[in-house]
Amino acid sequence: MLADMPTTTDGGGLDRYDFFISFTDSDREWADWIDALVPEVRNVAGDPCTALYQGTQFVAGTNWVAMVQDGLRRADRFVAVFSDAYLKASSFGAAELHAAWRTDPNGAFRRVVPVRVKDCEPEGLFGPIVYIDLLGLGPQAAERTLVDGLTAAIHGRRPRRRPPFPGASR
Template sequence: MANEGGAGEPAEGAAWDFFVSYTQADRAWAEWIAWQLEEAGYRVLVQAWDLVPGSNWAHGMDEGIRRSARTVAVLSAAYARSVFGTVEWRAAWVADPLGERRKLLVTRVEDCPRPGVLAQVVGIDLFDRPRDRARAELLRAAELAVTGARAKPPTPPEFPADAAGVAGGVRVGDVSAPGGQAVGVNLGQVVQSWLPQTRHENS
């Protein structure tokens, strides 16, 4: 897992699988995301854990941008206003503007607009769902990015008519004939045939 790149190719020269880009207002989210990814076996660079006292912050950020296979942008209104955050996500986007290597993963942590070209990058929302679902969607997004796979489900989709509660019974405009077959009904013709009888009965 850790050595795979986009479309199943090795991420040559990558020291980390993911660089978590965030602003200090979203540090709690960044650490939660980093923890989930590391628990799943990925190598992660996150400022809160890796740029400790005595380290060079500018050098660390540069290393994260250049030597991480992918960048996770922890998107919020504060992040969208952040100069450093913008530099970090734009570097990932410039390296893969068409998204073919899936180098930029956008994870919204609050309901906010997506600035600039971030609006064109398919991302995920973590803020409006339970913890387990958020974790599952984060790891699924990471897996798809690393393997280059499709998001095809493992089981067949449900038949849409069944999902809508239509299983051979009566629908608007239909009448169930013997054997369960639906026969279309022209409501206009029914009304026209009924009106003369009504006039005759009332005369």
């Protein structure tokens, strides 16, 4: 049991997570950054979101395969950190992504939430899935884009923000 990790329960006493973060080693810094921002997103209950993330919860003594299986089963959404390394070279990432996609193949529940962090083009089954695109953004814009994108995946719409006045000259 992950006693120090704030989570919700599924009514049967099992921990639930808002997100499971999947990545390949070359994108670990991006995954760490995404995991750090997850609590800034609010879930449907209005609570800070939680994530099951290898970088913090897969510790000595745990079974990596069992943790992945648990994460896929107990997380509401699957965040895939998209890069060429993940899409073309990570057999573990591919297996996790396919397992998550199988639970929501038409995207009705927005279960698979890709986050593109490096230049890549998803192909095949994953080509049509809308991703959160962080490519080329600075730190503040990337943070806002990620938090807004994860919020939209949970609530089914982007956060409403007042746009700048269109008639003002700058």
